[in-house]
Amino acid sequence: MSLIKPVxxxxxxxxxxxxxxxxxxxxxxxxxxxxxxxxxNLEGKFICSECTKEIK
Ligand SMILES: [Zn+2]
Structure with missing residues (x-):
């Protein structure tokens, strides 16, 4: 199963x-x-830990 690299x-x-x-x-x-x-893969939007800090 090949997954798209999450960014x-x-x-x-x-x-x-x-x-x-x-x-x-x-x-x-x-x-x-x-x-x-x-x-x-289709619907998910990822936010990395660094950017999660900015949201808070
Ligand atoms: Zn980020």
Missing amino acids: CMKCQKEIKADEKVLVQLKYPKRKGFTEIKAYL
């Missing part, structure tokens, strides 16, 4: 493995979370 929507920095991120996404209408990774 921060604020600073465009690549999200590193194990980094804490904030994910903004629409809750899926259809039932079931079996395709959560695919769903995150």
Whole structure:
């Protein structure tokens, strides 16, 4: 399974493995979370830990 590299929507920095991120996404209408990774790739907007600090 090839995933798109997640980048921060604020600073465009690549999200590193194990980094804490904030994910903004629409809750899926259809039932079931079996395709959560695919769903995150499609709908997820990531904000890295650095930019999360700025929001607060
Ligand atoms: Zn960022």
